Structure formats: C-alpha cells, structure tokens
Amino acid sequence: MPGYCASTVGPDGYVITSRAFVAADDDDAIVWVKQFIDGYDMALWTQARLVARVKAAPALGSPHGAASRACVRT
Incomplete structure (x- = not known):
C-alpha cells in the first residue's frame, strides 16, 4: 500500500x-x-506526486470562510 x-x-x-x-x-x-x-484546503501527496488539492467549503458565519479551530482533530 x-x-x-x-x-x-x-x-x-x-x-x-x-x-x-x-x-x-x-x-x-x-x-x-x-x-x-478543518476549514482549510488540503494537498495530498504520494512521494513527489501531487495527487489532489481538496478545497474546504466556507463555514457559515465566518468572516474569512474558515471553520473554527476550536475542535482540532488528531
């Protein structure tokens, strides 16, 4: 894999x-x-190859379109 x-x-x-x-x-x-x-775009790589850029959807009520960082996933 x-x-x-x-x-x-x-x-x-x-x-x-x-x-x-x-x-x-x-x-x-x-x-x-x-x-x-979590409110920001992401880039997915395997070795030196860019697989995809995944755009984050703007959060409702956010002045900059970013989701709240209060809940951080680990």
Missing part, C-alpha cells in the same frame, strides 16, 4: 500541518483526506 502525506494549507499558501498515512490507492486516500478538512 502506498504512503501518502496530507498537508493542511493556510490562506497564505504555507503548510500548517501534515499527516502521513497509508491507503490502498489514490481514491481511498482522497476519501481519507476529506474527513480531516
């Missing part, structure tokens, strides 16, 4: 956090990444 890296990307384009994980294939990795979107 391939190894992947999911990076949370801030509004300035810089990486905020990264998580390494394994998945059966690209499609499974994308499903996994979508579960961890």
Whole structure:
C-alpha cells in the first residue's frame, strides 16, 4: 500500500500541518483526506506526486470562510 502525506494549507499558501498515512490507492486516500478538512484546503501527496488539492467549503458565519479551530482533530 502506498504512503501518502496530507498537508493542511493556510490562506497564505504555507503548510500548517501534515499527516502521513497509508491507503490502498489514490481514491481511498482522497476519501481519507476529506474527513480531516478543518476549514482549510488540503494537498495530498504520494512521494513527489501531487495527487489532489481538496478545497474546504466556507463555514457559515465566518468572516474569512474558515471553520473554527476550536475542535482540532488528531
């Protein structure tokens, strides 16, 4: 199974956090990444290949479209 890296990307384009994980294939990795979107876009990589950029949906009531960071998933 391939190894992947999911990076949370801030509004300035810089990486905020990264998580390494394994998945059966690209499609499974994308499903996994979508579960961890916390108001910021994410970039999914396997080695040097960019698999996908997953856009975060704007949160309702947020002035900048980012979800609250009060609940951090680990």
